[in-house]
Amino acid sequence: MKSVEAADLSAASGGQAQNIGKQAELDRGLPRTDDWRFDFGPGAAAEGYRAVGPDCRYDADKGYGFEDGGSVYGRDRRLQEDGAMSGDMAGTNIPGTNIPGGDTGLSRLRGSFCIPLGAVFRVDLPDGTYRVTLLTGDELADTHTLVKAGGSKRILPPVRTAAGQFVEHRFAVQVYGSTLRLAFAGKAPRVNALEIVSSPNTLTLFLAGDSTVTDQPASGYPYAGWGQMLPALFKHDVCVDNHAVSGRSSRSFIEEGRLDVLMSRMKAGDFLLIQFGHNDEKADPRRSTDPHTTYKEYLRRYIDAALAVKAQPVLITPVQRRYFDAEGRLADTHGEYVPAVCELAAECGVPLIDLAEKTRALLEQAGPEGSKELFMWTLPGEYMNFPAGMEDNTHFQETGAARIAGLVAEAVRELQLQPLLMYLR
Structure with missing residues (x-):
């Protein structure tokens, strides 16, 4: 994911939004042992990403998912390519919004998300150092998300976005015991996407x-x-x-x-x-x-x-x-x-x-x-x-x-x- 900081969807559609789509094209096909991409929210995942819906529970064979405990909900605010609204955005008028036609990857990453309340997302990874990129935001609501690693380590300041703003945050984390656990909470938490990349030279x-x-x-x-x-x-x-x-x-x-x-x-x-x-x-x-x-x-x-x-x-x-x-x-x-x-x-x-x-x-x-x-x-x-x-x-x-x-x-x-x-x- 490239940087996705924008005051609204129309602002992002011009520059940074196009970069997201280009980066997705470049990222496809990278070895899964070096790069993990997760698309959170209801529905199918953007191309090159693994789908993580609100009911995606962890199991060892799959190697990722939400652990038991906490609550996870999901929203799909995507616009259809013909301009009609789908999911929770149906019947809602948002002046000035314009997702580029055909840019389904960007639409998916930004328009669909999970709302994790005291929930832990687990990924099985080889031990080592990783760079994690979190995409969070909501077209219709202000958000407030807290993120901890291993259940207690504060790895980011509180993540806040205004309605229509989508922000990318990065942090480095050390994985031991072949498990990365990210705990999410906050007053109005959102998780749109996660990218995890091996970074041994950090x-x-x-x-x-x-x-x-x-x-x-x-x-x-x-x-x-x-x-x-x-x-x-x-x-x-x-x-x-x-x-x-x-x-x-x-x-x-x-x-x-x-x-x-x-x-x-x-x-x-x-x-x-x-x-x-x-x-x-x-x-x-x-x-x-x-x-x-x-x-x-x-x-x-x-x-x-x-x-x-x-x-x-x-x-x-x-x-x-x-x-x-x-x-x-x-x-x-x-x-x-x-x-x-x-x-x-x-x-x-x-x-x-x-x-x-x-x-x-x-x-x-x-x-x-x-x-x-x-x-x-x-x-x-x-x-x-x-x-x-x-x-x-x-x-x-x-x-x-x-x-x-x-x-x-x-x-x-x-x-x-x-x-x-x-x-x-």
């Missing part, structure tokens, strides 16, 4: 860290690590591959072989963001490290591993916990671990994101009460997954995780980390 931003960074499962909503909010802040030129795991320290992450797995996928030009500390501080012999010795020694192993493959390591100080003193100032819970990271960054000459300082400023500005909106402080009955409520001063809910991810993006700008800076949205 720059990858790897994350190593703990529960404050990890992709929390959808079943734990609204729990969220800042790493799962980060992909939405980058263009499709960057794939965020989050290897952070709850409960891990700089030591246990390595001793469990997780750094080895991460490095088996890293290539020259990639980035590795490293944030540990919360669990290094605990009195657990399997995880604890000393800030003056073993903590820095383990962190240095991440740095050396990245540099060995000509990737760029970036050290990050641990985010602050939500503990305030009687004067409303944030209490320090990390002790010598924060200065240890700063010292190591200077010693090794690698970039440093002082997230401890940035989150201290954020929490103190919000104050003891306002900062609860960032953390998992919830009332009984406020969220289905936590009916009894929650008071957690360490872990974020989605709002807070998104704010922290924004601070990381802010630091990328401040440090002028190229080409990451160039690829920020």
Whole structure:
């Protein structure tokens, strides 16, 4: 699919719309192992695409479809070539619209769509990095679509279109376990088409860290690590591959072989963001490290591993916990671990994101009460997954995780980390 941004169908029919048709001609016949195209909505698919109607359920033989759960509806607003309206557009007059005669591919992609409400679309793919293109819009209505990968990773900002506007959005995603799962929601979601293309050379931003960074499962909503909010802040030129795991320290992450797995996928030009500390501080012999010795020694192993493959390591100080003193100032819970990271960054000459300082400023500005909106402080009955409520001063809910991810993006700008800076949205 080429870009399909237009205020109305007549505007698109002149330039970008013609490009769509030409691109469809070029794309036909590409190997299915490298390229997957899906046309969403009732009726037959546009040529070169696979049909995904609202009743298209996933099965292993087919290798794609909507998983059980959620609701999926479909609309067909296409105009017939003779100018008469078909499906849901019958009897409706839209002045100024004019789909080019014979351009059935464009008419199909834009005029028919699925409305997925809390639904997950699954595609079976070989493991690897992919570029995904989403086409969304509706001739008659404003739309609002939310998209997550794997059920919890925010890969796009909220997608909004005005009535008559059709917009193409791209993002990069890493597939593990031979399965790509895209969860759709929103106030008025639309999915017109999807194109999935293998993109192994995409720059990858790897994350190593703990529960404050990890992709929390959808079943734990609204729990969220800042790493799962980060992909939405980058263009499709960057794939965020989050290897952070709850409960891990700089030591246990390595001793469990997780750094080895991460490095088996890293290539020259990639980035590795490293944030540990919360669990290094605990009195657990399997995880604890000393800030003056073993903590820095383990962190240095991440740095050396990245540099060995000509990737760029970036050290990050641990985010602050939500503990305030009687004067409303944030209490320090990390002790010598924060200065240890700063010292190591200077010693090794690698970039440093002082997230401890940035989150201290954020929490103190919000104050003891306002900062609860960032953390998992919830009332009984406020969220289905936590009916009894929650008071957690360490872990974020989605709002807070998104704010922290924004601070990381802010630091990328401040440090002028190229080409990451160039690829920020």
